[in-house]
Amino acid sequence: MTEARIIIVVAMAENGVIGRDGDMPWKLSTDLKRFKALTMGKPLVMGRKTFEAVGGKPLPGRPHVIVSRGPKIDMPGVETQASLQAALERAKVIAHASGVDEVCIAGGGEIYRQALPLCDELHVTHVEAVIDGDTVFPAIDPALFELVEEAAFPAGEKDSYPTRYAVYRRRAAA
Template identity: 40%
Template sequence: MLAAIWAQDKNGMIGRDGQLPWRLPNDLKYFKKMTVGNILVMGRKTFEGMGARPLPDRETIVLTRDPSYTAENVQVMHSIEEVLDIANQQTKSVFIAGGSKIYQLFLPYCDYLYRTIIDEVFAGDTYMSDVDWSHWKLIEKKEGVVDEKNLYKHQFEIYEKV
């Protein structure tokens, strides 16, 4: 299974200066729950924005056009075809985890979309690629808990390709 997973504000913004512009522990827990034991695919900038280290208990693939790029404890790939070949051979789920250009490349191949919508507007410089929602069916929607650590109203959505 190939899926994309991301969080966005009301305007589709997903990042600022290579980082998340909000603090929402519920979303980080959700991301972890969905991706542990699976494979993450991300671009070099996203990987480096996370400290250039793989997340625990997940295989990480870094996609880059730089043929000399290396990083410890990750697979480095240079084409969408390499990633799709890996995804087609896996029993594990493969999650596309950013950034914007990487989502744009892989959305046509995804079977599922996992989207967190934060009911706020933040300042940022990176936006989610356009999604043609006519190809997707909402199969699950869950309100996130707002509390002293999770200050923003948010919801988790799962879409399946139709």
């Protein structure tokens, strides 16, 4: 089996905002269902603050590797690593052992910033709105990432905004 690909999964507003006050500044039930389908069975790497923001317990069906320089998080289905690099190495081992070919990075802002140069693909939910927030996703450089898939979704019954789901693949080095 080849080494697991690194996938960033993120929802961001038109102005790059991904969070406000430690939470997501929108409700997107449709996107959460897509996130679950995309990440199910795959190792999920995230920072400690993001882990706490999603409830401080692992999302079902996905092994979690949490990046934290603080105390180890001691619960089933969760491992703690002191750096993103160590977390990715551990997540790749878990992916290989689980027979999956992707490791998913789920935030937050600092983890995304560090992971962007390392990732193979971006799965981006573009929230069709300009939203106030305190955490942003770095700009996606079209010289580095090519848009390979895109679909628009109207706001569903439990969604604050319409969205556009896009997949960007890292371009081959010239």
